[in-house]
Amino acid sequence: MAPPACWEEACSLRPIMTMARWQALLNISVHYYFNFCFCRRRRKKQLIGIILAGHGGYPGGLLNAAQMLLKDIRQMKAVSLLEGESGESYLKELRDALGEVEDGDGTLILADFVGGTPCNCATQLVTESVRLIAGMNMQFLLEAIVSREEINDPKALVQECLVSSRLGFQDLSQIILEKRKEEE
Numbered sequence: 001m002a003p004p005a006c007w008e009e010a011c012s013l014r015p016i017m018t019m020a021r022w023q024a025l026l027n028i029s030v031h032y033y034f035n036f037c038f039c040r041r042r043r044k045k046q047l048i049g050i051i052l053a054g055h056g057g058y059p060g061g062l063l064n065a066a067q068m069l070l071k072d073i074r075q076m077k078a079v080s081l082l083e084g085e086s087g088e089s090y091l092k093e094l095r096d097a098l099g100e101v102e103d104g105d106g107t108l109i110l111a112d113f114v115g116g117t118p119c120n121c122a123t124q125l126v127t128e129s130v131r132l133i134a135g136m137n138m139q140f141l142l143e144a145i146v147s148r149e150e151i152n153d154p155k156a157l158v159q160e161c162l163v164s165s166r167l168g169f170q171d172l173s174q175i176i177l178e179k180r181k182e183e184e
Contacts, residue, residue: 048148048157049101052078052136053094053122054112066141073145075101081118091121098125105129106154108144110136131158139168 052059059078067073077097081090094109101107106129111119114134126132131154133140143164144157151157 045149046103046105046152047075048105048144048152048154049075049098049103049107050077050141050144050148051094051097051101051107051109051122052076052141053081053109053118054136055081055116055118056083058112062136062138062141065138066145069142070145075103076145077101079118081116087117087121090117091124094118094121094125098130105152106131108133108154108157110141110144112136129154131155133158133161137165137168140165 052062054062057080059080063073063076063078066076077100079090079093079097098107098109109122109125109130109132111122111132111134113119119132119134122132140161143161147160147164148157151160
């Protein structure tokens, strides 16, 4: 029996399934699965890299939370400034992280706040393809991770994330209280 050319043809074998046909179908299924997985790995899409730069455990905590929500995250690194660490050693860590996450489409460096050592050190790495954003938060980070699948220009990705993160800041107390008044 010749193997079917596609899944539709393979599925048309269902009416009379002899042992030989089941075996052929199983072999075809394994073949298609292997090719699908192998081709996916071979054609990994380039993504904009993301570096989280901040004080203490904040960058690592954000990365862990993002991994909890989105599972498999590639080309992302948290670089924490530890107490007593010099700016020079921190800058070296940032450069190393940049080398790890950079894949050709650029990199976003998200710093915890303007004027802090992580942000100040990261300013030395800024280029057209390496963008620095201060004031990182979970809303911005999640938007960046998801949107970089479709957007491969760092500047455009930053603009998209800024809009989304601004929408994420809301006075929910005010909204809830107004809703309760309407219901009364």
